[in-house]
């Protein structure tokens with residue numbers, strides 16, 4: 001018999017199979033706990049407080065991620081704790097996965113129309129059954145009279161076509177892709193397309209009218225695979241240990257829901273494009289990810305793919321295709337290609353850096369019409385992970401910080417009492433600590449009236465217990481600063497390597513394009529102050545939002561953009577930092593603050 005777990009303060013009661021951890025039982029019941037590592041006991045994000053009941057738990061793991069006070073109060077890691085009876089469990093706000101602020105819009109671009117699909121209205125009064133017994137032959141002759149050449153039809157079209165031909169309907173609409181009739185529908189029906197940006201943290205969908213090419217609506221959700229780990233490597237590890245089916249079905253369900261909500265009638269969607277990093281791409285397609293998890297991180301395929309959407313479990317028109325944009329390397333996927341295409345970085349005479357900051361940061365440099373790229377393991381610190389009071393950019397997160405003389409100004413998302421600090425707030429805090437010489441070049445706290453002694457050494461308190469919503473101090477510790485140093489050094493090493501390899505100085509850079517959700521919200525001057533970005537004039541930086549989603553829309557619109565994406569993927573030279581001889585020395589240097 002299962003045990004029962006009651007979660008406070010949610011008031012939710014779930015069943016927990018014997019032998020399952022609290023984390024697994026919560027995930028299967030749809031209560032998503034914060035997790036970077038996907039339940040492997042190494043991120044410390046899933047802390048819960050056992051109020052009542054017996055458990056088995058690994059004290060070793062518990063000790064390394066809970067401070068003394070939390071240990072006394074009965075805190076455990078949910079992923080390390082197996083109930084031995086019914087439990088009452090308190091979920092702190094910081095352990096509950098909350099809806100993150102998502103960036104789904106990007107730059108506006110004019111699209112050159114060279115449509116992938118063609119739509120025709122056919123007058124069936126031209127249909128003469130006596131010409132042939134075969135309905136398909138008759139359809140072909142009708143099409144031929146309008147100079148439309150089709151060699152084949154999707155099975156779903158053949159299944160419906162005969163009854164329509166023999167019905168009283170006088171006109172029908174058909175949709176043709178290349179030489180294939182992929183859909184047959186009522187005359188006058190709107191024809192829709194959906195462009196999906198499948199990110200590690202979020203899924204953004206854009207609905208486009210394929211007749212007028214207008215963007216009708218856009219919507220985003222958190223990628224439900226977050227419950228299996230917040231970074232790409234955790235998901236790959238989960239897939240290797242448990243198979244990829246759960247990961248795959250969670251994403252197809254989320255995409256199907258998004259399309260349903262956007263359209264109200266999924267069968268009107270005649271084409272879908274999808275951009276994703278290589279791991280998300282492989283997991284959705286059910287491709288093996290074993291090679292992505294170890295050097296040289298080789299993908300199964302890099303080129304673009306056209307697959308019947310139904311074969312992936314995606315619910316759109318039955319004969320419709322899903323087009324996947326090509327990738328560049330194991331950790332530089334179709335989303336980066338889409339970003340380069342949408343921002344025009346691939347087609348400029350200027351010297352431009354394009355950066356998409358995430359748990360894995362992809363960076364490209366365009367210089368003298370040549371392009372090179374790197375991917376940097378920047379880690380999840382900017383998502384708030386491995387940071388004492390870190391959290392995602394959600395309600396209650398401190399998102400910007402200004403330190404004055406004996407005074408701290410905080411901006412909190414939704415203007416509520418703070419519960420933690422998100423990536424942009426952490427970046428600001430470290431920059432301000434450095435500006436005021438509260439930390440030195442190595443990131444060590446200096447003697448200062450605003451620095452106090454905490455459980456694990458010196459810390460800087462941003463909000464006191466009486467001002468926070470957790471009734472605890474919200475602070476930045478020496479360990480947090482070290483995490484930011486690791487993350488910013490990874491990004492800076494990538495930038496420096498690209499500049500070095502193309503014989504370029506910082507001053508030669510004409511423009512820095514920062515894409516992606518995190519990049520949209522950071523204060524660029526803080527990123528420069530901590531040495532993450534080159535110290536060049538602020539007006540050279542452009543924060544463009546979800547450019548990958550715009551690239552997916554362009555590919556939805558035209559064949560020309562699809563072949564452009566393929567050319568970009570082939571043209572960009574990938575520099576593998578894992579095998580780069582100067583990497584360690586450059587990385588160590590980049591750890592220091594300017």
Ligand code: FES
Pocket residue numbers: 023034035036037038039040041042043044045046077078079080
């Ligand atoms: S430590 Fe439990 S989810 Fe990472």
